[in-house]
Amino acid sequence: xxxxxxxxxxxxxxxxxxxxxxxxxxxxxxxxxxxxxxxxxxxxxxxxxxxxxxxxxxxxxxxxxxxxxxxxxxxxxxxxxxxxxxxxxxxxxxxxxxxxxxxxxxxxxxxxxxxxxxxxxxxxxxxxxxxxxxxxxxxxxxxxxxxxxxxxxxxxxxxxxxxxxxxxxxxxxxxxxxxxxxxxxxxxxxxxxxxxxxxxxxxxxxxxxxxxxxxxxxxxxxxxxxxxxxxxxxxxxxxxxxxxxxxxxxxxxxxxxxxxxxxxxxxxxxxxx
Amino acid sequence: xxxxxxxxxxxxxxxxxxxxxxxxxxxxxxxxxxxxxxxxxxxxxxxxxxxxxxxxxxxxxxxxxxxxxxxxxxxxxxxxxxxxxxxxxxxxxxxxxxxxxxxxxxxxxxxxxxxxxxxxxxxxxxxxxxxxxxxxxxxxxxxxxxxxxxxxxxxxxxxxxxxxxxxxxxxxxxxxxxxxxxxxxxxxxxxxxxxxxxxxxxxxxxxxxxxxxxxxxxxxxxxxxxxxxxxxxxxxxxxxxxxxxxxxxxxxxxxxxxxxxxxxxxxxxxxxx
Numbered sequence: 061x062x063x064x065x066x067x068x069x070x071x072x073x074x075x076x077x078x079x080x081x082x083x084x085x086x087x088x089x090x091x092x093x094x095x096x097x098x099x100x101x102x103x104x105x106x107x108x109x110x111x112x113x114x115x116x117x118x119x120x121x122x123x124x125x126x127x128x129x130x131x132x133x134x135x136x137x138x139x140x141x142x143x144x145x146x147x148x149x150x151x152x153x154x155x156x157x158x159x160x161x162x163x164x165x166x167x168x169x170x171x172x173x174x175x176x177x178x179x180x181x182x183x184x185x186x187x188x189x190x191x192x193x194x195x196x197x198x199x200x201x202x203x204x205x206x207x208x209x210x211x212x213x214x215x216x217x218x219x220x221x222x223x224x225x226x227x228x229x230x231x232x233x234x235x236x237x238x239x240x241x242x243x244x245x246x247x248x249x250x251x252x253x254x255x256x257x258x259x260x261x262x263x264x265x266x267x268x269x270x271x272x273x274x275x276x277x278x279x280x281x282x283x284x285x286x287x288x289x290x291x292x293x294x295x296x297x298x299x300x301x302x303x304x305x306x307x308x309x310x311x312x313x314x315x316x317x318x319x320x321x322x323x324x325x326x327x328x329x330x331x332x333x
Numbered sequence: 334x335x336x337x338x339x340x341x342x343x344x345x346x347x348x349x350x351x352x353x354x355x356x357x358x359x360x361x362x363x364x365x366x367x368x369x370x371x372x373x374x375x376x377x378x379x380x381x382x383x384x385x386x387x388x389x390x391x392x393x394x395x396x397x398x399x400x401x402x403x404x405x406x407x408x409x410x411x412x413x414x415x416x417x418x419x420x421x422x423x424x425x426x427x428x429x430x431x432x433x434x435x436x437x438x439x440x441x442x443x444x445x446x447x448x449x450x451x452x453x454x455x456x457x458x459x460x461x462x463x464x465x466x467x468x469x470x471x472x473x474x475x476x477x478x479x480x481x482x483x484x485x486x487x488x489x490x491x492x493x494x495x496x497x498x499x500x501x502x503x504x505x506x507x508x509x510x511x512x513x514x515x516x517x518x519x520x521x522x523x524x525x526x527x528x529x530x531x532x533x534x535x536x537x538x539x540x541x542x543x544x545x546x547x548x549x550x551x552x553x554x555x556x557x558x559x560x561x562x563x564x565x566x567x568x569x570x571x572x573x574x575x576x577x578x579x580x581x582x583x584x585x586x587x588x589x590x591x592x593x594x595x596x597x598x599x600x601x602x603x604x605x606x
Contacts, residue, residue, distance in 0.1 A: 207557045212545040212570045258578050265538050265574065272485040272542050276549050284480045297485045301538070305531050
């Protein structure tokens with residue numbers, strides 16, 4: 061998974077990759093002849109998209125049908141509903157798809173791929189920021205105001221969002237603009253990938269913590285009567301992790317790794333990545 | 334991470350491993366010359382043990398000092414306290430250490446290593462079973478009895494424990510006794526490793542879900558006043574994931590992977606693994 065500093069020889073099935081002469085493509089040192097083996101990739105990717113789509117749909121159904129839909133500061137109670145919807149779209153669905161991009165857009169040029177990866181994750185950041193404002197507003201504008209940042213969900217959430225933001229800025233500066241020297245990029249990539257996955261797991265954990273806390277507060281004793289809303293919230297929680305584990309498999313299964321393309325190699329101009 | 338079916342060439346620092354002739358050591362195909370690079374391993378392992386130790390200690394302090402200590406069926410309210418303590422020891426600390434065993438006991442013979450791995454995980458299973466009985470008892474023996482399995486924590490927990498049990502039995506049958514043919518073991522190993530990590534993350538998520546639910550139920554409005562017990566419970570939740578992420582790094586960072594030892598190779602007798 062994080063074996064980015066090694067060369068590999070593999071008997072694969074498809075996509076004979078060119079010899080990799082290192083550089084910024086992930087810290088490969090020395091020479092390698094790597095082959096991609098994409099068996100099972102498409103079906104798993106389809107599963108991820110179906111599960112992710114159903115997940116977002118169920119959160120929308122929950123917030124609209126059970127929680128009264130949306131408002132902004134005129135009604136802090138309804139403003140809150142933006143929080144679970146936007147965080148699910150931003151920090152689960154878009155985050156997962158942003159991570160997957162080096163698998164899904166494997167034939168895109170490296171630089172365009174990086175820009176797309178950064179853009180999708182910026183969209184995740186933007187939607188999540190609005191979602192976080194909605195959560196704070198729903199506390200601060202309530203009558204009387206409610207305290208902030210005392211639950212496990214809020215601690216996990218703030219740490220995750222801060223880490224995600226630092227990771228995005230760090231990724232931009234290191235890999236895209238201005239872009240650091242190739243040996244620094246090579247050393248930073250495994251760190252970027254490790255924390256990318258750690259923060260994604262943290263995001264999913266934050267999400268289910270939020271669901272659990274909300275279910276107890278809003279449903280109270282009804283939760284113990286297996287009411288539909290409680291069952292729906294529990295199912296949403298399981299779907300978040302089903303989505304996450306398919307995404308994690310797709311990005312950690314090395315035969316699915318995008319191998320360097322001929323057009324990535326542009327050592328003279330340094331524009332290759 | 335799951336690139337077990339490939340040969341690797343690596344410039345390493347230590348532990349020049351012997352040529353791997355495949356078999357049941359993890360599905361390596363063809364030849365490889367692999368080197369272990371253990372820089373940073375000991376310090377990270379120490380961190381994992383310190384964090385794991387503090388975690389168990391804090392759960393003990395919480396259950397004893399804040400929740401009144403332990404009883405069995407004579408007092409279902411206190412019987413419950415075995416649940417967080419035993420689940421933390423079993424499904425977090427022992428589970429994490431069981432996963433780590435192929436890194437920590439890297440010079441042990443392969444067969445002894447497998448038996449130790451299975452034994453530690455059986456201990457995790459046994460302690461967790463008692464912990465789960467304590468949780469059900471605290472509901473069923475309460476006056477009036479409380480419903481079971483309606484919260485997100487309980488759903489995650491039951492799925493995780495069922496998966497963990499199936500994984501243990503599957504691992505025993507496949508790799509240890511009776512032990513299946515070497516090509517089946519080789520094919521099963523990446524599946525065993527993937528689900529081992531997935532279920533470990535699920536266990537950690539179940540644990541923080543339990544903490545979050547318990548904090549709201551027992552502390553109520555006090556939770557919002559940043560009382561010591563609430564802060565302690567939140568800190569326990571963060572430590573669980575700190576422990577998990579160090580363990581996950583240690584087991585997924587490929588240079589830390591135990592390479593086959595000369596004594597593993599015993600193709601004639603088939604006892605090598």
